[in-house]
Amino acid sequence: MTENKLNPKTPYQDLTIGGNIYDAGNAKEFKTGDWRSQRPVWIEEKCKQCGLCWPVCPDDAIPVTKEKKRTDFNYDACKGCMVCAKVCPFKAIEKEV
């Protein structure tokens, strides 16, 4: 993660005016994984790559390859809501105990 050069130590002269941000989408540098109180675990063998878990994720934490396949969770983003686990028809996402 590259440190945002706009940070609480930046003097006012160096902050963007009006609070504008010119680096659209830079929130992906901001990690929310530490919010997690439950951890989903992807069981690759059980996964049929149906895709249903992917759009429900509020945090864009399920990466998809060009081959239309999901890969393992982005745990830097995942907040552990478990919505994905609930929608999986194949029980391929489990709650870590």
Next chain:
Amino acid sequence: MGIRERLSGNEAVAIAMKQINPDVVAAFPITPSTEIPQYFSTFVNNGQVDTNFVAVESEHSAMSACIGSEAAGARTMTATSANGLSLMWEMIYIASSLRLPIVLSLVNRAVSGPLNIHNDHSDAMGARDSGWIQLFSENNQEAYDNTIMANRIAEHEDVLLPLMVCQDGFITSHSIENIELIEDEKVKEFVGKYTPKHYLLDDKNPMAIGPLDLQSYLFEHKAQQAIAMKNAKKVILEVSKEFEKMTGRKYGLFEEYKLDDAEYVVVCMNSTAGTVKQTIDELREKGIKAGLLKVRVFRPFPGEEIAKALSNAKVVAILDKADSLNGQGGALYEDVVSGMYNEKLTIPTVNYIYGIGGRDTTSKDIEKVYEDLIEINKSNKLENPYRYLGLRGDK
């Protein structure tokens, strides 16, 4: 040589806007500024401008749409008065904090209540801390000239603040006066193209405007605004100098009328200055050294410069066309006095609240002010520095 015309203040502003040819005008009618969007939409519908006119459903939406438009990268203008500005309230602060150089024609009128459609400065004075540049105009010519200069000042990279051009409702907005207009081509060249560095419609460089700005940042962003406001002073003077080169009409932060050797000085804004000038001429004939300081630039406030210009006066009267209802004095008075204090200028000053809700202020009233000043000087006594002019029952 410009074009001689006879126009009302509203017409003059509308014509200035036509010559500026902004990309967007979003406005909602309110007396006495209604004519501006009326005239302007005629220009739009007759194909005389390239502007997209957005006939919004309220002033709140007018300013919101102006913000959306200016942020998009479009030169954007609007007009309003009194309660219209009140309804914009939330948005005028947002416009300035987002650093959007919107230009607003404010035709000054009393803010309700009770309801009154006539002139005073309570609308502009309420917005004095909103981060907008405020220029005041004595007559149609000044309203027109200030409008022509407005975009240049607001859009300057050291400024990037919205700007309101004020003129007195009905008194100048609806009175037809002689005026000298600048040729269209000259205005176009003077105003130039609007080329913001960052704008929403730049698809190659998408940007985000209007964050949640918490404890670690808002203070710094406000300081940036305050510095931009200070920078505006220099930019206003530069643009005014260039304007003078084009038209021969000279503008500063304020106008001095027979001030050099004046012992008794009135400080005021907008159309009252005309009445004061006439009164001064009459008093001068009687050998009374009367003078005027007419504030053109109220925000940023030129406190230091005003104090220096007043340093030879014996007594000063500051006329406020809005009461601050604070038990202490009007806004112009307080700013002038604090400017004087910083410059260690301790001459007697007296504040008059006058002209509220369109109450006429005649040369007789102004004469009375000068008589008071002479009396204060003679008796060396100033018992009530916060007083009224033209109020029934006032003792």
Next chain:
Amino acid sequence: MAYNLQEVMVNKPSRLTSGHRMCAGCGAPAVARMVLRALKPEDHAVIANATGCMEVSTFIYPYTAWTDSFIHTAFECAGATLSGTEAAYQSMKAQGKLPKDKETKFIAFGGDGGTYDIGLQSLSGAMERGHDMVYVCYDNGAYMNTGIQRSSATPKFADTTTSPAGSVIPGKMQNRKDLTKIMVGHHIPYAAQTLAMTNFKDLYEKAEKAIYTEGPAFLNIMAPCPRGWGYNTEDLMVINKLAADTCYWPLYEVVDGKYHITYKPAKKLPIEEFLKPQKRFKHMFKPGNEWMIKEFQEEVDRRWEELLELEQLTNKEN
């Protein structure tokens, strides 16, 4: 083009990144992201957002989760703000100040507070003026950002912090406003109601129509709030499905005045199924409060029947 979830997954980039601060399991981000996926990848968008949960958690200085241009001004004026941006686009495009071959689309998001209530006027104005934009309401049925206060979108009897289920007054005592119909009353070319169901087909297709219909369009999308509604976060999609299957939240669109119900549950479920998992309706299940469930059901039925009749009346093909 027929909807294919796998194709969307690969070909439509996410335009709302991770790293936003919406609550875990919030119903809104997935909805917003799928609406934006309906954009052609080559098109630029300007997103406006009314103040609310979504805004204060997606653009906290110095981080923005939006990959397109984005503007937030205030609570009640996303419609007006974006109408100004769209007006600027039309003006500058006509003057040749913007590239000719590049399309920009305009999409506003607001919660039910910013849309049904404080922002209704500015939304109405923007729709009436005919700006080429889409206004998306993500309706979570209360002012969630300030801590679950009732709105005009809050369903009757719901327990909120300003309509608490008390011993005398059992929750909110008024029916919810039907905003979608108010928007239909503006005679705009496209208005629809949807939610996130299974593979998001209904939502995606409506978003695509809304974005690529010329002129103003309105989408009302139910977006459950686990905190405000009081259910387990993992049940988001279960709650959505129940809203559709009980006909609490009918899925339909109105194209040039013609109603089309896009989802008619094979078996309309009793409203208890939707109410039961949510704490905000818990008091309705206490002995002696059966009348509340009955009344709720009657209102759902009345509105569903009315919708069926409107479809019959305006759209004979269905």
